[in-house]
Amino acid sequence: MLLNLAIMLMLSIGLETRALRPLTTAPWSCRRWRYVSQLVISTLIGFGLFALLALPSIADEGKTASIRALQIPNEFRGNLSLEGYVDASTREAYDISFEEMFHHREEKFHPISGHGLNLGFVKASGWLRFAIERSPNAIEQREQAILLSLLPNMTNFIDVFVAVDKPGLAPKDFMKFEMGAYAPLLKSSFNGLDNVLRLQLPARGKLVVYIRAANIDSSLNLSATIYAPEGYGKRILNANLVVGLWIGGMLILIAVQLVFFFLDRRSLYGLLALHIAFTALAYFGGLGLSRLLLFPSGGAGNDLFVGSSNWLGLATGTLCIAKILELQERYPRLARLYQLGAVAGLVGVALVLTGHNRWFTPVSGPLILFVTTTALGVTMIDFWRLRHAEAALKLAAFALLWAGILLTNSQRYGVLPLPNWVSKSYGATSMIYFILITGSLAIRLRMAEETSRQADRKAIEAASAAEALAKRRVAERTLELEEAKRTAEAALQAELEAQKMQVRFMDVISHQYRTPLAVVRSNLESVRFTLPQDDAANRERLDRAQQAIRRLVEVIEINRGRSILQGSSFEPTVARLPLGTVIDHAEARIKDLFPTARIDRHDGDLLDTVISADCEMLSLALVNLLENSIKFSPADTPRVTISLTADEDLVVVEIRDYGIGIPKDELDHVVTLGGRGSNASHLEGTGTGLSLVVRIVAAHHGRFAISNALDGGTIARICVPV
Known part of the structure; x- marks a missing residue:
C-alpha cells in the first residue's frame, strides 16, 4: 500500500509538471513563479511521503497467552x-x-x-x-x-x-x-x-x-x-448538533450559489452548487443519516448512495476547480487533465452501480490529491503575482482542502495509524473551503459590478460627449441645410420663372403663328372657290396644304398644353362629361399628327359613361400614349388599338401597340421624368411623355399601369373613377 501510494504521488507530480509546461516558454518572471510553485508543491508532497513512509501503521508487540x-x-x-x-x-x-x-x-x-x-x-x-x-x-x-x-x-x-x-x-x-x-x-x-x-x-x-x-x-x-450510558446521550446530542450545523451550512452555501447564479448567469455557480450538494450527500451517507433515514433495513443501498455521491462530487469538483482557476484559458493542458478527472468520476459512478467499485476506488485518493495539489500550486502563483483578497482567499481555501484530503486519505488508506475522527478532516476543511471559495467569488462578483459601474460611467460620459458633439454637428448641419434651402428656393424660383417664360413664349408662338396660318387658310379657301370643278390636281394640292396647316396648328397647341401642364399650373378644371368625348378629342388630334396611322377602337357600351375630368388634360395624356405607340411601331403600317372596359367603379382605357415594347426591368424607369427605354435610343425624345401621363392620371385620382404584351408590343392602361 505504501509503495502504491508513493508511485501515485510521484505520478501526480509528473502530471503537474507536464500540465504546467507551457510556462517554460514564458519570460523569466513567469518561469520564476513556476519554479517557486513547483518547489513548494514538491516540498509539501515530499513531506507527505516522508510522513507516510516513516511512520508504522500497526505495530506487533509480541504474543501473550491471556487476554488483558x-x-x-x-x-x-x-x-x-x-x-x-x-x-x-x-x-x-x-x-x-x-x-x-x-x-x-x-x-x-x-x-x-x-x-x-x-x-x-x-x-x-x-x-x-x-x-x-x-x-x-x-x-x-x-x-x-x-x-x-x-x-x-x-x-x-x-x-x-x-x-x-x-x-x-x-x-x-x-x-x-x-x-x-x-x-x-x-x-x-x-x-x-x-x-x-x-x-x-x-x-x-x-x-x-x-x-x-x-x-x-x-x-x-x-x-x-x-x-457510559449516562454520558453517551449528551455526546450524541453534541455530535448531532455539529452534523446539523454542517449540513445547514452546506445548504446555505448552495442557496448562496443559486443567488449568485441569479445575479450573474454563469455556469460556474450552478456547477459549484452541485458540487456542494454531492459533497453534502456523501457526508449525509458517511455520517449514517442515509442508513438511518433511507436504508434502515440494511443492504447495499447505503454503499451505492455514498459511493455515487463521492464520485459525482469528484466529477463536479474537478470541473469547478477548472472554472474557478480559469484553467481552460490559462493552462489548457492542465484543464484537459481535469476534464479526464471528471470523466473518471462518471466512470466511478458506473462502477459503483455495477458492483465493481473496489478495483477503482483506490484511484480516487491520488486523483483528488493531484487535483488539489495542482490547484494549490496555481493559487500560489496567482497570489504571488496578484496579491489581492480574491487570490488570498483562493490560496487559503485550497491549502486547507489539500491538508484535509491528505489527512483523510492517510487514514482511509491505512497508511498512518490515525484515529477514526481524522477521516472527517475533509468534511471540516471542505466546509471552510466552500466558504472561502464563495467569498472569493463574491469578491470577483463585486469587482465585476464595480467594473461594470465604471464602464457605465464611462459610457455615460462618452454618450454625453457624443450628444454634445451631435448637437454641434446638428447646429452646423442646420445652418448648411438653411443655406441649401435658400439656394434651392432660389433655384426653384428661377425654374418657375423659366417655366413662366416658356409658357409665355409658347403663347406668343401660338398667337404669332395662328394669325398668319388663319390668313393662309382663308386664302386657300378663296383659291379653291376660283378653281374649276374639274381641276382635281390643284384641288388635291390645296387639300394637302390645308392638312399641313391643321397639323402645324395641332402641334403648336399640343406643345403649348404640355408646357402649361409642366409649368406652375397643374390643377385640372374638372367637369362631368362622357368618356367618349375625351377619346374622340384625343383621336382627332392624333390623326392630325399621324394621318396614316391605323387606330382600332373597341368601345363596347362605355362611351357614354360619365366621368369627372379635365377634357384637355386627360385627352393630352391619351395623345401622349397614342403618339408613343405610333412612334415605336413599324414605320410602314403603325397600328394602335383603343379598348374600353369596366372594373367595379373604374373605367379602364387600354391603349395597345405592336411595336418594339419596353425591356421588362425598365418598366418602372420609363414612367419617371426623363426616363427612356434602352431600346429607344435611335428615336428622338425627352422622356417626359409618360411621366406627364402619370401626373395627369394621379391628378384625376386614377391609376396608370404599363406592361408588355405576350405577343409583342406595349399595353398602357388608364383607370379613372366613374
Whole structure:
C-alpha cells in the first residue's frame, strides 16, 4: 500500500509538471513563479511521503497467552479508550468463521498499540479481541451496563461475539450480534448514527468480546470505544448538533450559489452548487443519516448512495476547480487533465452501480490529491503575482482542502495509524473551503459590478460627449441645410420663372403663328372657290396644304398644353362629361399628327359613361400614349388599338401597340421624368411623355399601369373613377 501510494504521488507530480509546461516558454518572471510553485508543491508532497513512509501503521508487540482486561471504574462517566488492551488479527480470509478464529486465537491474535483496525482497501476481514471487567474495588457486586461504540458506521459487516469468561469457554457460549451498514438497525441501538451495542458487565469475571469487520467496496477501518450510558446521550446530542450545523451550512452555501447564479448567469455557480450538494450527500451517507433515514433495513443501498455521491462530487469538483482557476484559458493542458478527472468520476459512478467499485476506488485518493495539489500550486502563483483578497482567499481555501484530503486519505488508506475522527478532516476543511471559495467569488462578483459601474460611467460620459458633439454637428448641419434651402428656393424660383417664360413664349408662338396660318387658310379657301370643278390636281394640292396647316396648328397647341401642364399650373378644371368625348378629342388630334396611322377602337357600351375630368388634360395624356405607340411601331403600317372596359367603379382605357415594347426591368424607369427605354435610343425624345401621363392620371385620382404584351408590343392602361 505504501509503495502504491508513493508511485501515485510521484505520478501526480509528473502530471503537474507536464500540465504546467507551457510556462517554460514564458519570460523569466513567469518561469520564476513556476519554479517557486513547483518547489513548494514538491516540498509539501515530499513531506507527505516522508510522513507516510516513516511512520508504522500497526505495530506487533509480541504474543501473550491471556487476554488483558480493561477495568471499568465504579463511578464510570464519559468514555474509556481500549488502547493497549486490544488484540488484532488482520488480513484474514473474507469468509473465515468465528470457530476457526477462536480455536487458533493464540496464533492469529497479536497485541496492537491502538484500539482499532486501519487496513485500507483490502478484500479481507479484520478481527479485534479484548476483555472488560468491573473494577475489583467496586463497592457493590452487581452487573454494570456499558456501551460499545464501533466506528465508522459505514462499515459493511460488523459481527460482535460476546461471552462471559469461564473455564472451558467455547464458541457456542458466545452471543452474536450482527451490526454494520448491511444489517438492520439493532433494537438496542441508541440511534442509527453509530454502531452501538449495550453490554452488561458481570458482577464477577471478565466479559470477552470478539469483533469481525469487513467491507466490500471501501477502505476497512474500525475503532472500538467504551462509553457510559449516562454520558453517551449528551455526546450524541453534541455530535448531532455539529452534523446539523454542517449540513445547514452546506445548504446555505448552495442557496448562496443559486443567488449568485441569479445575479450573474454563469455556469460556474450552478456547477459549484452541485458540487456542494454531492459533497453534502456523501457526508449525509458517511455520517449514517442515509442508513438511518433511507436504508434502515440494511443492504447495499447505503454503499451505492455514498459511493455515487463521492464520485459525482469528484466529477463536479474537478470541473469547478477548472472554472474557478480559469484553467481552460490559462493552462489548457492542465484543464484537459481535469476534464479526464471528471470523466473518471462518471466512470466511478458506473462502477459503483455495477458492483465493481473496489478495483477503482483506490484511484480516487491520488486523483483528488493531484487535483488539489495542482490547484494549490496555481493559487500560489496567482497570489504571488496578484496579491489581492480574491487570490488570498483562493490560496487559503485550497491549502486547507489539500491538508484535509491528505489527512483523510492517510487514514482511509491505512497508511498512518490515525484515529477514526481524522477521516472527517475533509468534511471540516471542505466546509471552510466552500466558504472561502464563495467569498472569493463574491469578491470577483463585486469587482465585476464595480467594473461594470465604471464602464457605465464611462459610457455615460462618452454618450454625453457624443450628444454634445451631435448637437454641434446638428447646429452646423442646420445652418448648411438653411443655406441649401435658400439656394434651392432660389433655384426653384428661377425654374418657375423659366417655366413662366416658356409658357409665355409658347403663347406668343401660338398667337404669332395662328394669325398668319388663319390668313393662309382663308386664302386657300378663296383659291379653291376660283378653281374649276374639274381641276382635281390643284384641288388635291390645296387639300394637302390645308392638312399641313391643321397639323402645324395641332402641334403648336399640343406643345403649348404640355408646357402649361409642366409649368406652375397643374390643377385640372374638372367637369362631368362622357368618356367618349375625351377619346374622340384625343383621336382627332392624333390623326392630325399621324394621318396614316391605323387606330382600332373597341368601345363596347362605355362611351357614354360619365366621368369627372379635365377634357384637355386627360385627352393630352391619351395623345401622349397614342403618339408613343405610333412612334415605336413599324414605320410602314403603325397600328394602335383603343379598348374600353369596366372594373367595379373604374373605367379602364387600354391603349395597345405592336411595336418594339419596353425591356421588362425598365418598366418602372420609363414612367419617371426623363426616363427612356434602352431600346429607344435611335428615336428622338425627352422622356417626359409618360411621366406627364402619370401626373395627369394621379391628378384625376386614377391609376396608370404599363406592361408588355405576350405577343409583342406595349399595353398602357388608364383607370379613372366613374
